[in-house]
Amino acid sequence: MILRLLTLCGLLVLASCKPQTAEMPDAPTPPDTPQAIIHEEYQGEEPTEPAQTELYEPVPPTVDPFGQNGAPSDAIVLFDGSGFDQWIMTRDSSAVTWHLNEDGSMTVNDKTGDIQTRQNFGDVQLHIEWRSPAEVQGENQSRANSGIFLNDLYEVQVLDNNDNPTYVNGQVASLYKQHIPLAKASVPTGDWNTYDIIYHMPEFNEAGEKIKSGTMTVIHNGVLVQDHVEIKGTTPYIGWPKNPPHGKGPLRLQDHGDNSRVSYRNIWIREL
Numbered sequence: 278m279i280l281r282l283l284t285l286c287g288l289l290v291l292a293s294c295k296p297q298t299a300e301m302p303d304a305p306t307p308p309d310t311p312q313a314i315i316h317e318e319y320q321g322e323e324p325t326e327p328a329q330t331e332l333y334e335p336v337p338p339t340v341d342p343f344g345q346n347g348a349p350s351d352a353i354v355l356f357d358g359s360g361f362d363q364w365i366m367t368r369d370s371s372a373v374t375w376h377l378n379e380d381g382s383m384t385v386n387d388k389t390g391d392i393q394t395r396q397n398f399g400d401v402q403l404h405i406e407w408r409s410p411a412e413v414q415g416e417n418q419s420r421a422n423s424g425i426f427l428n429d430l431y432e433v434q435v436l437d438n439n440d441n442p443t444y445v446n447g448q449v450a451s452l453y454k455q456h457i458p459l460a461k462a463s464v465p466t467g468d469w470n471t472y473d474i475i476y477h478m479p480e481f482n483e484a485g486e487k488i489k490s491g492t493m494t495v496i497h498n499g500v501l502v503q504d505h506v507e508i509k510g511t512t513p514y515i516g517w518p519k520n521p522p523h524g525k526g527p528l529r530l531q532d533h534g535d536n537s538r539v540s541y542r543n544i545w546i547r548e549l
């Protein structure tokens with residue numbers, strides 16, 4: 278009896294070990310599995326030695342990442358606290374009347390209008406720091422609202438959103454009314470925020486039609502909040518995004534006109 282039971286148990290164990298795939302129908306073999314797709318650059322006879330796939334030129338330039346007051350050595354320093362040399366008033370290209378502070382920052386001078394760089398830029402990497410005033414005032418879109426317009430046209434929102442809900446496609450670090458940020462990564466009100474922005478211009482044909490959308494990537498205090506999003510057009514307060522043909526343009530900072538008291542500091546840009 279014991280022997281019979283042991284034999285039965287052995288048969289059961291064997292049955293459970295039987296490969297189950299043998300009962301499954303053959304899986305279809307896709308003609309182009311990911312492993313089989315080789316980039317056109319790498320067609321031809323496959324190298325068999327490591328050195329055959331090692332490049333020694335072009336040699337990338339060497340950049341000191343902390344070359345000029347913390348900015349990369351190949352960056353254009355747009356504002357380091359010493360003055361407004363690189364900036365003009367948007368309305369009439371006159372000298373900037375925003376406040377230059379002793380701590381190396383600048384603050385929006387309410388109802389004087391936007392400021393913009395003298396120089397025009399296309400594809401860029403931008404670093405900019407901003408702060409909303411510790412003394413809270415206003416709510417919704419009227420609490421420390423400013424903005425950073427890439428190419429003079431596309432606004433990355435600046436706003437004190439802490440305990441201050443608003444429409445999410447207009448909240449802090451939104452591409453205004455186009456792309457909701459992936460997260461709200463603000464520091465406490467009154468502390469300095471950083472934005473690191475990578476912008477690529479749209480492309481237009483000779484007829485002025487857009488043939489390739491621009492893109493925007495935004496990192497807010499080290500957190501990715503806009504991930505190479507498609508710029509659908511301009512970022513108006515009212516109406517649809519528009520796509521006027523354009524070339525390079527200035528970087529513009531917004532005076533929202535409602536006593537925002539937003540400050541900026543440490544602004545540098547690298548042309549890409």
Ligand code: MG
Pocket residue numbers: 422423424432434435531533
């Ligand atoms: Mg704004």
